[in-house]
Amino acid sequence: MKDIYKPLFTPWKIRDVEIKNRFVMTSMGGTSIFGWMEPAKFDEEAAKFLLERAKNDVGLILPGIAPVKNPMLGGWLYSNKSMYKKLKKYMEEFHKTGAKLFIQLTAGFGRSMAINDIMEKACINKFLGGLLKPVFNMAWINAAPSVTPNRWSEKVMTREMSEKQILKLIDAFAKVAKLCQDAGVDGIEVHAVHEGYLLDQFTLPYANLRKDRWGGSFENRYRFPVEIVKAIKKVCGENFPVTLRYSVVSKTKGFNKGAMPGEEFEEVGRAIAESEKAAKYLQDAGYDMLNCDNGTYDAWYWAHPPGYMPNNCNLEDVAHIKKFVDIPVVCAGRMTPKVAAEAIRKGEIDAMGVARQFLVDPEWVVKLKEDREEDIHPCIQCHNGCFNMAHYKGVPNDQSLGDALHMARCALNPETMQSKKYKIVPAKKAKNIAVIGGGIGGMETALVAAKRGHQVTIFEKSEQLGGVFIQASNMSFKENDKALIEWYKRELKKHPNIKVQFNSNIECEKCLQKEGQFDEIVVATGARARKLRLSGAEKAVEACEYLSNKDMDLGDNPIIIGGGLTGCEIAYELSLQGKKPSIVEMKNDLIAVKGVCLANSSYLRDYFELHKTPVYLETKVKSVDDKGVTIIAKDGTETHLDGSKVILSVGYIPNPLFKESKHIHLVGDCNGVGNLRTVIWRAWDVAMKL
Secondary structure, eight states, rough: OOOGGGGGGSSSTTTTESSSSSSOOOOTTOTTTTTSSSSSOHHHHHHHHHHHHTTTOHHHHEEOOOEEETTTTTTTTTOOOOOHHHHHHHHHGGGGGTTTEEEEEEOOOOOOOOHHHHHHHHHHHHHHHHTTTTTOOHHHOOOOOOOOSSSSSOBOOOOOOHHHHHHHHHHHHHHHHHHHHHHOOOOEEEESSSSSHHHHHHHHHTTOOOOOOSSHHHHHHHHHHHHHHHHHHHHTTTOOEEEEEEEEEEEEEEEEEEOOOTOOOEEEEOOHHHHHHHHHHHHHOOEEEEEEEEEEEGGGGTSOOOOOOOOTTEEEHHHHHTTTTTSEEEESSSSOOHHHHHHHHTTTTTTEEEEEEEHOOTTTTHHHTTTTTGSSSOOOOTTTTTOOOOOOBBBBBOHHHHHHHSSSSOOOOOTTOOTTTTTOOOOOOOOEEEEEOBBHHHHHHHHHHHHTOOOOEEEEESSSBTHHHHHHHHSTTTTHHHHHHHHHHHHHOTTTTEEEESSOOOGGGGOOHHHHHHHHHEEOOOOOEEOOBBBGGGSSSHHHHHHHHHTTTTOOOOEEEEOHHHHHHHHHHHHHTOOOOOOOOOOSSSTTTOOOOOOHHHHHHHHHHHHTOOEEOOOOEEEEEEEEEEOOTTTEEEEEEESOOOEEEEOOEEHHHHHHHSSSEGGGGGGOOOOHHHHHOOOOOOOHHH
């Protein structure tokens, strides 16, 4: 391995438990060994997922959060004793890898619970809430330290927890921890004085307005997590490791208002001065390690950094807090191996926390160790598969039920947590496959088909692979998107049964199917830009046209028509360049679409608010001219919006060259415009059946 990475491959200890290296796979919702949002069980799919990462040289693995009282159906985690017998047998196999496993337990979500439309109605309508109580008891799920607004619904206020409920949760932590210890688990992580979850809400002044012994003073606000670690240590012994998921700084300005990187603001949550005191206080209470980042659900992009956030965004604060404790400190948040290794060498942190990179590539640590960095399948922080909890004005969590029940899947790697549905099975008969289009959908189809034993030829009309994703990645903050395209190119070259023909205009050739040269045709020709029928539209520049030629002169104050994800990202890129863009959007909020994680969308909304970017919501465009656009507000008022150039970002329309039939299959946006997840998963759906 490279010398710079050697600190990452040194051992360290949490209490008396030695961890073989400095890689910590941090917890991700949906990877719980006890299942997710269902009656507690030993989850075979999660167990397989965790074991595969352990076999690939991860030092410490933290499964997804396990609520000690299940939000759905309400069972206590200690009730099902049989699953701990299965866990004990599993731990024997797990320990053969040399990895260690700490199970993360949570008290719950409080005001951060991502309630959906039905849950919102159950909170507002007492009759409906009563009917649904056996499935999800909103009085319990929505309980918090104080009456505060739910993060996901402007219509719902939380209920104040009783002391009896608090004491039951503390007791449950101890009972579950003891069962885990007896099953051979190496430690417990308490979730969390972190990210604005329930325990964190008790510690934060703006979320805890209580007047009893669980609120008010510093000691009272931190009493809940302190009593939990004491209860666990009492039944498991002082030497049994108990770690804490910890947000160093809340980075929060108020309810639903996060603070941007570099912004000067007044902290309403945990400021750095209190954190210095709190870290030492929690250590002295009995916690053996702090697993750190920053943020709350109000400033979610710190804990779940999208690609807009800087790399290693939490390191400065985490390194600072280590000065105030004697226990190990882990840092997570877009950590890069080189920076993490150097921070470990300097003693600024003890280990590198990584989450979503393990979803896309279970072998990335081994690849790093073997000097095969270019083989690492890059994560692009899209959250399309792992955490696509969308929220926009007037709509609570817009996540589908299937996604809510099956989180921690990966847009780029369908096999993740779906090994029974998506897997490479050798083809019964090798076929000649034509793939028309060398974008992401076409390349993914080719790779899966080739791995199954087929001969594949990709016909690409241009001189390069990548399709529209080339334009989509052509922004300064899309370095991982660019790396993804290069990864695909290298992977294609590894397969001798994949050929690529460039400058191939299939429309002008004879029908390949009739020639009999190919057994199956996969059409991956993408989509074309939607046109606006309005006066002067020809004076505007289409989004992809701009992204293909970013040197074009847009002037100082361009106008973007369309406030979806692409339009907002273009506006963000232009703002980073020092320009003053404006956004015109017909809907009542920016990025008001399903599937875009709130961590991603809230960053852009908060950025535009901080930088005073003009945003015109519920507004239509009447016409485009040389000096800007004429817009019509919701009340019918017409206004001319001055601007230097107009960019159209109003969506795309599928562009299949052939109709689907028995031997012709559509993948990617030509089968329905979506995102990378829909493109890649559809490619697998097709390629697995060829």
